Amino acid sequence: MEALVCRKLGDPTVGVYDEKSPIEFSKNEKIPELNSPTAVRVRVKATSLNYANYLQILGKYQEKPPLPFIPGSDYSGIVDAVGPNVSNFRVGDTVCSFAALGSFAQFIVADQSDLFPVPKGCDLVAAGALPVAFGTSHVALVHRAQLSSGQVLVVLGAAGGVGLAAVQIGKVLGATVIAVARGAEKVKFLKSLGVDHVVDLSNENVITSVKEFLKARKLKGVDVLYDPVGGKLTKESMKLLNWGAQILVIGFASGEVPVIPANIALVKNWTVHGLYWGSYKIHRPGVLEDSIRELLSWMLKGLITIHISHTYGLSEANLAFSAIKDRKAIGKVMIAFDDVRSISPKL
Numbered sequence: 130m131e132a133l134v135c136r137k138l139g140d141p142t143v144g145v146y147d148e149k150s151p152i153e154f155s156k157n158e159k160i161p162e163l164n165s166p167t168a169v170r171v172r173v174k175a176t177s178l179n180y181a182n183y184l185q186i187l188g189k190y191q192e193k194p195p196l197p198f199i200p201g202s203d204y205s206g207i208v209d210a211v212g213p214n215v216s217n218f219r220v221g222d223t224v225c226s227f228a229a230l231g232s233f234a235q236f237i238v239a240d241q242s243d244l245f246p247v248p249k250g251c252d253l254v255a256a257g258a259l260p261v262a263f264g265t266s267h268v269a270l271v272h273r274a275q276l277s278s279g280q281v282l283v284v285l286g287a288a289g290g291v292g293l294a295a296v297q298i299g300k301v302l303g304a305t306v307i308a309v310a311r312g313a314e315k316v317k318f319l320k321s322l323g324v325d326h327v328v329d330l331s332n333e334n335v336i337t338s339v340k341e342f343l344k345a346r347k348l349k350g351v352d353v354l355y356d357p358v359g360g361k362l363t364k365e366s367m368k369l370l371n372w373g374a375q376i377l378v379i380g381f382a383s384g385e386v387p388v389i390p391a392n393i394a395l396v397k398n399w400t401v402h403g404l405y406w407g408s409y410k411i412h413r414p415g416v417l418e419d420s421i422r423e424l425l426s427w428m429l430k431g432l433i434t435i436h437i438s439h440t441y442g443l444s445e446a447n448l449a450f451s452a453i454k455d456r457k458a459i460g461k462v463m464i465a466f467d468d469v470r471s472i473s474p475k476l
């Protein structure tokens with residue numbers, strides 16, 4: 130089968146046929162076999178690129194698998210084979226899931242308990258982008274912050290994978306949503322989603338812009354800060370927070386881990402939530418499963434839409450990583466296994 134194999138650590142934006150590339154486009158990988166009576170083999174239709182996949186190949190992610198490995202986490206596809214004790218799925222069913230590794234390949238094997246049926250009427254390629262980005266933002270906003278109608282939510286990195294998911298979930302929950310992003314194209318897109326206010330970091334200061342908006346709406350401040358960026362932007366955004374606000378620490382796309390002063394958290398009664406979504410699989414699997422089921426039902430009802438700005442074939446994976454590295458993605462970047470050219474961007 131075809132697969133992307135990471136043979137050494139390094140920058141995956143180098144062309145896959147270049148000898149400097151850490152990733153190899155292989156056509157000779159062994160198709161994985163069913164490894165238990167409840168195992169299911171899925172023919173992958175699409176798999177999404179997450180910032181974490183990029184960091185992992187660079188060797189900068191918290192989880193460092195031994196080399197060589199097939200990267201990739203969330204995916205969708207069609208059931209290709211089932212073990213003798215599989216009761217939930219049949220060959221031909223459409224499913225989505227996520228794995229620690231291995232989805233940048235034509236086939237992947239998972240236990241039936243790790244798979245979610247993709248309802249008829251849901252776009253199967255889009256479903257491959259749902260688990261990590263929307264799952265993270267849903268667990269953060271619904272389970273951890275318990276964001277409610279009328280609260281003010283600020284989303285940093287709002288046009289990125291997890292950011293755009295947080296923006297949409299915030300709107301579903303009835304919050305006033307302020308999106309922070311850089312560049313006219315991202316701002317235009319966020320406005321088209323009906324976001325209450327968008328800050329364009331290419332020509333605006335986050336503090337001034339948000340304060341003006343809050344004043345115009347007669348709102349006191351921000352109740353929940355969703356932060357996948359870190360660095361200076363976190364420091365500035367903290368100046369906008371209400372008494373009793375919540376900070377969701379999601380990631381550090383800026384490359385800088387921010388300092389959240391404990392003395393200010395004490396005086397202002399802030400709650401700081403560190404969130405590592407993947408670890409829910411081990412510690413609170415029920416929360417994670419309920420979350421994905423609810424998201425799939427929202428997707429079917431049209432409450433959320435998965436926006437895919439770039440789609441590539443496996444042999445063009447370096448271009449997919451470049452879209453993430455160069456901050457070109459609006460929503461998700463996908464690798465699709467067939468009819469790539471027929472998958473039009475949803476922008």
Ligand SMILES: NC(=O)c1ccc[n+]([C@@H]2O[C@H](COP(=O)([O-])OP(=O)(O)OC[C@H]3O[C@@H](n4cnc5c(N)ncnc54)[C@H](OP(=O)(O)O)[C@@H]3O)[C@@H](O)[C@H]2O)c1
Nearest residue numbers: 180286289290291310311357380381382383404405406456
């Ligand atoms: N905690 C968890 O469980 C969890 C789960 C998923 C992701 N994450 C983390 O969340 C972060 C975002 O992930 P993602 O998949 O949404 O990534 P993404 O799609 O690439 O989005 C990241 C956004 O961050 C902004 N950004 C600011 N400074 C940046 C920089 N120096 N380089 C790149 N982007 C920068 C960009 O927005 P502008 O260009 O508009 O500024 C970009 O849209 C990553 O750190 C990832 O590891 C954490």
